Amino acid sequence: MPTSNTGKNFNHYLNLKKMKDNWLLICTSRNKEKNVVKALTKKGIENYCPYTTTSVKVTGSKHQNQSLPLFNQCVFVKQANHSINEMLNIQGVQNLVYWKSAPVKISEETVYIIKQMEENYSKIELQKIDINPLMPADFTEESIVSKENNAVAIKHKGMSAVLPVLGYRLTVKREDLNQTAPAIKKPAATTSSVLQRLNALFFFNF
Numbered sequence: 688m689p690t691s692n693t694g695k696n697f698n699h700y701l702n703l704k705k706m707k708d709n710w711l712l713i714c715t716s717r718n719k720e721k722n723v724v725k726a727l728t729k730k731g732i733e734n735y736c737p738y739t740t741t742s743v744k745v746t747g748s749k750h751q752n753q754s755l756p757l758f759n760q761c762v763f764v765k766q767a768n769h770s771i772n773e774m775l776n777i778q779g780v781q782n783l784v785y786w787k788s789a790p791v792k793i794s795e796e797t798v799y800i801i802k803q804m805e806e807n808y809s810k811i812e813l814q815k816i817d818i819n820p821l822m823p824a825d826f827t828e829e830s831i832v833s834k835e836n837n838a839v840a841i842k843h844k845g846m847s848a849v850l851p852v853l854g855y856r857l858t859v860k861r862e863d864l865n866q867t868a869p870a871i872k873k874p875a876a877t878t879s880s881v882l883q884r885l886n887a888l889f890f891f892n893f
Contacts, residue, residue, distance in 0.1 A: 710735075710793035711771075712784035712853075713762045719779035720756045726777045733765035737801050739811040757811055758853070763798055786820050793852055797824040800848050801857065808845075808859035815854060822851035829860075 715723045720736050727734040737757040742750045761784065764774060771790075774780060783790045804811055826848040845860035 710763045710765055710795070710798050712791050712793055713764050713774065714781045714784050715760045715762055716779050716781055717760060720760065720762055723762050723777060723779045726779070727762070727764060727774070730769070730773070730777075732769050732774060733767065735763040735798060735802070736761075737805045737811075739805070740809045757801070757805070757813070758855075763793060786818070791820060791852065794824065797850055797852060800824055800826060800850070804846070804848065804857055804859050808861070810859070812858045814856040814858065816849065816851065816856050818854035819851040824848060824850050824852070 713723065724734055724736050738754045739757045740752050741755045743753045744750050775782065785791065826846055828846040829844040845858065847856055847858040849856050
């Protein structure tokens with residue numbers, strides 16, 4: 688994950704016209720993601736903090752499934768008409784996440800892919816990859832193809848999304864291969880080929 692800059696006075700880095708359609712990434716204090724989300728929501732600032740189910744050791748050999756933030760100490764925010772300083776003054780917020788002296792800009796496409804994976808799978812696995820904010824997000828699907836009595840059956844097994852701007856590959860697997868994927872509503876006013884492919888994957892119950 689890109690690192691956060693130490694200074695908070697960085698409005699000179701921002702071009703609001705260019706950034707208003709992108710998401711920013713806030714770095715929070717440890718275990719303060721929920722508090723930050725509540726504060727942002729109260730101020731009317733659009734935000735998103737994805738969660739995943741993780742097996743956590745409780746006592747001895749006993750483990751318990753818990754819902755934890757997918758990206759530790761990170762919350763996505765939509766700047767819109769709100770100032771950066773307004774967000775940074777929220778208790779629990781440390782700073783924006785930076786890449787090469789500029790705030791990281793997360794595309795709507797990237798956030799949409801994460802949302803679809805979170806909404807349709809209980810567990811998302813992370814794998815670190817090289818960070819490259821200039822590369823677009825992409826995904827691949829895994830399917831099982833079987834043939835019986837001259838009929839071909841395709842069952843959706845899972846999918847993985849490559850998010851270079853975050854430096855992660857996200858992987859999900861369907862727990863029950865006989866389970867059909869739920870229908871996903873299309874995002875409003877988007878022509879992205881990646882989003883069209885992602886929607887087609889779910890609409891046809893692969």
